[in-house]
Amino acid sequence: MDRVDEYGALDEEWQRCGLDRRRFLRLVAMGATVSTLSGIIAACRAAAPPAAATAGPAAAGAQAGAAAAPTFVAQTVGTPAVAVAPTSAAFVDRPFVVALNVEPDSLDVHDTFFNSSLGADKCLYEGLVGLDQDMHIVNQLADSWEPSPDAKTFTFKLKQGVKFHDGTPFNAAAVQAAFERVLAPDAQLKRHGYFSAAIDHVDAVDDSTVRLVTKQPFAALVATIAHPAGGIPSPT
Structure with missing residues (x-):
């Protein structure tokens, strides 16, 4: 194979x-x-919870004379099907276990260079844009983006109705706070240089629009923030 x-x-x-x-x-x-x-x-x-035991021949014989109760049988045709109950099953909250070959040094997406950490962070954060399996840029927390003709100003329209894990609403102010945090020299975050080399400042135009302004024409800005380090943490 x-x-x-x-x-x-x-x-x-x-x-x-x-x-x-x-x-x-x-x-x-x-x-x-x-x-x-x-x-x-x-x-x-x-x-996963164990599957229910199948009734043996004796049990089947005992029930032969009784009226058959409605049953839902999973039949295998190609990909195994799942038995469907009359009502939707409740969502089961269970741990998501990820095996890594190196212990992450940080779960702060802006404060690590380790691939193992970024792999874990990718499960926790999303950026304005990201990369698909073919390494093409795709929207994540942004609905759309548009560069200026001089490639110095990039305007992003944000998805609406999104909340962080702590219930804080996602909006332009949250994006601005995330970038200002990593751009601040005093924060001494490891990804400071990665972003500060290109980004001059970030403006929250309105609740659903954010503008990234570069220090000089930089057509690769969108690809730069598509890196896992471009994840947006909650501002609270």
């Missing part, structure tokens, strides 16, 4: 475990190995 087939098989197993496929694609884009992804799938299988 070649590498493409291995990742394709893992993708199918990942979805059978009920895991978010976008997370799978992000981990692959970050360079996650086959063994790492297999470990995550194995951990999720171990955490």
Whole structure:
């Protein structure tokens, strides 16, 4: 089995475990190995509740004379189907276990150079834009973006109705606070130089519009902030 087939098989197993496929694609884009992804799938299988035992022949015989109760049977045709209950099942909150080969040095997305840390941070933060599995720039917290003709001003329209994990609303002020934090020299964050080399300042135009202004024409700004270090933390 070649590498493409291995990742394709893992993708199918990942979805059978009920895991978010976008997370799978992000981990692959970050360079996650086959063994790492297999470990995550194995951990999720171990955490899943055991399947109900199938009634034996004796039990089946005892029930033969009784009126049959409505049942919902999962049939396997290609990809195994899942038995569907009459009502939607409640969401089950369970840990998401990720196997890393190196201990992350920080979960502050702006204060690390380690790939292992950024891989974990990618599961915790989103940026205005990001990269898909083909390394193409895609919108994340931004709905759209537009550069100025001189490539010095980049205007982003933000998604609405988004909240951080602590309930704080996501808006232009939150984006401005995130960039001003990492741009501040006194903060001494490890990603300061990565952003300050290009970005001069950030303006919150209105609640759903933010403007990034560069020090000089810099057409690669959007690709720069698509890096995992461009994640937006909660301002609170």
